[in-house]
Amino acid sequence: MSGNKSYKSTCSYCGVGCGIIVNKDSKGNLSVKGDPDYPVNKGMLCSKGMNLNYVVQNTSDRILHPEMRWSRNHPMEQVSWDSALDRASAVFKSIIKKHGPDSVGFYVSGQCTTEEYYIINKLTKGFIGTNNIDTNSRLCMSSAVVGYKKTVGEDSVPISYEDIELADCFLIAGANPAWCHPILFRRLENHKEANPNVKIVVVDPRKTQTCAIADLHLQIIPGTDVVLYNAIARRLIEKNKIDKKFIKNHTKDFESLKEKVYETSLSSAAKICGITVNEIKKAALYIGHSMRFISMWTMGLNQSVIGVDKNVSLLNISLLTGQIGKPGSGPFSLTGQPNAMGGREVGGMANLLAAHKDLGNPEHRTQVSDFWGGKKISEKPGLTATEMFDSLNSGKLKAIWIVCTNPVVSLPNSLEVEKALKKANFVIVQDISHNSETTKYADLLLPAAGWLEKEGTMTNSERRISYLYKGVEPPGEALPDAEIIARFAQKMNFEGFDYDSASDIFDEHCMLTKYTNIDISGLSYERLKNEGSFQWPVPSIDHKGTPRLFEDKKFYTSDEKAHFNVPKHTENQSEKVSKNFPLVLTTGRIRDQWHTRTRTGKVNRLDTHIPSPYLEINGVDAFERNIKDGDIAIIKNGRGEVRVKVKFGYDIRKGVVFMPMHWGKILDNDFGRANNLTNNLIDPISKEPDFKYSAVEVIKFKKP
Ligand code: SF4
Structure with missing residues (x-):
């Protein structure tokens, strides 16, 4: 390709969903800037968005070919796409035949495009016959x-x-x-x-x-x-x-x-x-x-x-x-992730159905399964994020397919997650790079195309659907996630996965939303490319989108009223602090890192803000433990321990400590992984983990 080219896209980090213009020069070098015409950011970008070009261009750690090992004692070896997907379908068929469809599961990501989310859901719920499809959005929204x-x-x-x-x-x-x-x-x-x-x-x-x-x-x-x-x-x-x-x-x-x-x-x-x-x-x-x-x-x-x-x-x-x-x-x-909202639109969770239809409603299940032409959709909610890994540990779930996420660092109680992956009969990891700590547990590693290497759509926090242009070819043999899933479905002999393009998948998704509250049947790739982004619902081809809901005061409840809810618990139900573990650990994010650093970790300048994991502790708590600013501390509880530098001050409440969740293994140890310490408790309805409250103790690290 010669000459300069520009592509419009949306930042693939947080749920704000800023518009980006990517410029590609005649040598193939990329640069990015904020899109001044995009209503979300009006030309502005933050440090992460501004450096997205370096992530795309740094292909040093990319997975370039499918890799497979015949047993856990064998090293991974490069194989063709056909061999990889033949093996995947053979293993899935055999496990399903022996243990039933609920013995397999898919764990995906709020960074997948809507089309990818849609097709994985269709495959799992509509054809394999299990609702065991959940996402890391479970951890945030x-x-x-x-x-x-x-x-x-x-x-x-x-x-x-x-x-x-x-x-x-x-x-x-x-x-x-x-x-x-x-x-x-x-x-x-x-x-x-x-x-x-x-x-x-x-x-x-x-x-x-x-x-x-x-x-x-x-x-x-x-x-x-x-x-x-x-x-x-x-x-x-x-x-x-x-x-x-x-x-x-x-x-x-x-x-x-x-x-x-x-x-x-x-x-x-x-x-x-x-x-x-x-x-x-x-x-x-x-x-x-x-x-x-x-x-x-x-x-x-x-x-x-x-x-x-x-x-x-x-x-x-x-x-x-x-x-x-x-x-x-x-x-x-x-929303935390760029497409957490889009994932929910297509029912990308174990307890949801496509187009915001209700998994518990038999009529809705029939509507969706008739539309897809596959199996009857099971009424049993599938395993949610943490339940899936618990079930690997208990042996009920035999095989897991992980798409675009790094659960070894991001799920709570990480050491148990590692155990679960070791115990699984078969682990498929589909991702862009080797630097995710989860890839080392894969029996089959599938190279996926990343941001700017494929087309698709995403929905940001304000229900705004945007089109993502493909600007560069994926490296090696990497393929768009939707294409990998469609090829696998065909190997499983399922019909209805012979899409010519991502646009076909999007059209099918839009059609399914007809007559629902999120109706986007008026949308198409053509409209998104020509007219820009739209906020759902967009129920007809001349509809301009809906910036605000409920202006008519008619809510989506059966009586059209908004319902006050009396909270069941006013008291916190988290694990209790104790004499041995008297401090509350809360985890979170820092300005220049994203999730488990699989992408931001590739950009050196993003490390200059905060280069390594740390513990924030109140000065009084630090003093009581004879810990000074800059000391190394051990943070521990019954689940594990971490060892990081201390940053003390008075911006955090006494009795509370904070650690960023981004870091996994550092120099071959897991001393910075905050999730070694977080607990398995989940909200009983939403099944979201309790990342913000784990009982720990902090002691000063002394060199032996
Ligand atoms: Fe915008 Fe979020 Fe991307 Fe920053 S990370 S540029 S705020 S979408």
Whole structure:
């Protein structure tokens, strides 16, 4: 190819979903810049997005050919695609014949395109006959999904980024957008700078960079969120700062909520949360006086054993104040991954069906299986992320196919995950590079095409669907994930996988959404390429998309009302701290790294911000343990230990320690892997793990 070429795409890191222009010069060198015309970022990019070209161009660790080993004692050897997929289909057929379809499972990623997600779901649920297909999005958004379903009847984020510039009050809970959703934060920061009267409340046990623009920081004790939101609700009711007309006409179960929140006085709530009564009153005052209020949240609420309770208690505040379905108002869960939302649209989880249809509804199951022309879809929900690895350990699940994710570093209780993979009869890993710690457990390694090497679509946090152009050829024999799955399905003799292109898969997905609440039957690749991105629903070919839901105050519940939900648990249900393990470990993300560093780890300049894993500890806790800033500490509990440098200060609550989750093995040891310490508890409904609360002890490391 000669001459300069430009391609439009969307950043493949976080759920903000910034528009990118990739330029390819005559020598094939790539450069990237923010797309000034893209409504999300208006030309801005953060450090990760700005360096995406280096990730694509650094192919040194890429998997270039299918690799296979005949037994665990044999080394991997290069094989052809045909041999690789023959082996995969032979092993899957034999295991399914002997143990049934529920003995195999697929574990995929919020970084897959919608088309990839769609086809893997179709294969698993519609043809293999199991619902054992789950995703690493389970680790970030599943509590929010349940919260929305219980409140507005469906997994539906009601608002858009453009609402940020219209709001006058924000409550940011369990999120650090300054580092984890940087461009969204920049919009927020600019808005606050231009309108100093805008109030921002941040709820977080750590004083993060996001607090720099906060009018009020509620530094609560981890796990006490529900008590706080109930207390704010009580104060709003007491002060008559609620929207009675909206509550009467458009909601259900207000009285049950009122009764619940009146059980706890503000002073008791303040004591439980570790803050002052005045702070609760101030938060309620800001929200109560606001004309347009937005709540934003992410992992701090979702990654909890009471994640659903935390979600519904926060959603209740938007309903109480009638701050939903109008400009500048509404609840806004921020997705972590670039296509966590697209995955949910195609039912990419063990308990969901395509097009937001309900797996528990026999009519919906029949509609989808008739549409696909495969098997009857099983009514039994499949294994979720952590359940899948537990089942490998117990021997119920025999084979797992892992696509585009690194569970050895990202799942909780990592040492058990490694054990599970060793125990599995057969492990397929389909990924772009060897630098994922999971690849070493593969019996079959399949080379996948990465971002910019294939076309597809993704949906960001605000329901915006964008088209991703293919700009470069994948290296070696790497193939788009959808093509790998389609070829495998054909080897399994399944019909309905003879797609000519990703566009055919997208059209099929769009057709299935017809007459549903996420109807995108008006979309096509042609429209996305010619007219740009669209926010769903887009129900006809002349429809321009839907920036805001529920403006007619008709919710997706059967009675069209929004439902108040009384949280089942107000008390935290996490593991208890003890004399031996008295500190609470919370894990999270840092500004310049992404997930388990399989991509950001390839860009040296992203290591200059924070080059290695660390432990953040309160100065008093450090002093009590004779630990100084910069010392090496051992952090341990009954599950494992890690050894990292200490960063001490007073931005974190006493009794709480923090570690970033990005690092896996360093120099052949796993001393930096935070998930050695995290626990197996999950929310009983959303099945999302409790990453934000593990009991640990910290001691100073002394060289032997
Ligand atoms: Fe990419 Fe998110 Fe940064 Fe935007 S904010 S450039 S989507 S990582």
